Amino acid sequence: MSVKSAERVLRVFELLSQVQHGLTIKEISEALSFPQSSTSGLIGTLLKEGYLSLDSTKKYKLGPKLIQIGSAAMESLDISSQGIPHLKSLMEDVQETVFMAVLSEKELVYVAKIDNNRSIRTTAQPGSQKPLYCTGLGKAFLTFMPDRQRKNILDNIELIPITKHTITDKKILEEQLDNFNELGYSIDDEENEEGLFCLAAPVYGVDHTLQAAISVAGPKERMIRQKDYIVERLIHTSKEIAVSIGYTSMNS
Template identity: 65%
Template structure:
């Protein structure tokens, strides 16, 4: 079921893409056959949030914030398109489910999933969102992103327990992330979903900053039996995807500078 106000916002964006010089609220309402009062509230809200800009003649155009979103979307599409062939090979090699995700605000968004014929049930699907602190992919972002960004994210995290293994202490998580930076990958030990054990590694962009993360996930007993082998193939695949998108890995941070 579609939400009327959300549909109207999308129609406003689509309309303004064809009017680079902008339109007034009255013109927007007329073009879209919308009530002027509700159009006013939608447009003003989008303007106040930075999604639209206004000129001296009170004409509204697409705002700079949409450039950031569009750029992020383009990067996600490109990373997914470049990465899927490597993810399929990784799935064939480890015989477990493989994922790819990107960061959106302070959450994880899944952009690819390659199922194995013995995959276990999981709520993680392309397009779904998950917290950072209790998923392997999310912890890969926290471990390998620039320190200043990580600290900002930590200040906004609300720790909620999903399973008995969910880590709800910032101090403990920070200590764990230090270990992950040395390993080169992150671990989710049944912290978001019961029965699911996950290894996750970073994919870097052309600026040397993490742009995505990939993971392999499966039942804990099965994953632990081949943990080192799976980790090796995971890291190799992350490196190949990094190369495919023109990325590189920054030199490791100095110990103690977390």
């Protein structure tokens, strides 16, 4: 790829990062003053490679491959770097695997995983994506995000069964999320991986918006035995991370 082509790719990424609803090829070429014919070829290549996605209105948006690249860069961001020491302490306290994730549109993206010496087997790794409706972390986002955002996501996703325990009825899921809101944490009871039980809590930022979620996951029987203790440490840790990234209580 020539330097000129590389520069054009970067400018396309920068443009689309500022326009969440996406743009057509014509709109991209006009906004960047690129010839439409060469823009079409460039966009086609980026779409094929997964760096862009195309919606039903023929508008292009940033694609899934960029999420993986971006999540790797998150290691240098406050939410990850500030959170890691607290996550390690949580892992040592509960002796189970600990995760942190952020929200990328309608998907969960893992940004940290702290293994315990008796770690469980799981497909969740930093940079990987998971659905919101069947994971503890995803349910934490759905539970504590603004109602309008939750409705928009649930109205536009299909609840596909991942295991025999996955909730596929939206009404039942919404009732569960309301219950989690009262509890202050969310639960994944073998809904994403057989045998895996997960407890998750939200992490708020300086502007009191949901910035991340953290979780503790392990074999169901082992997790249930110390559930109350895990919940106490989990919520304590989520508040510590929130403070470390600038959150202050509205009452302070």
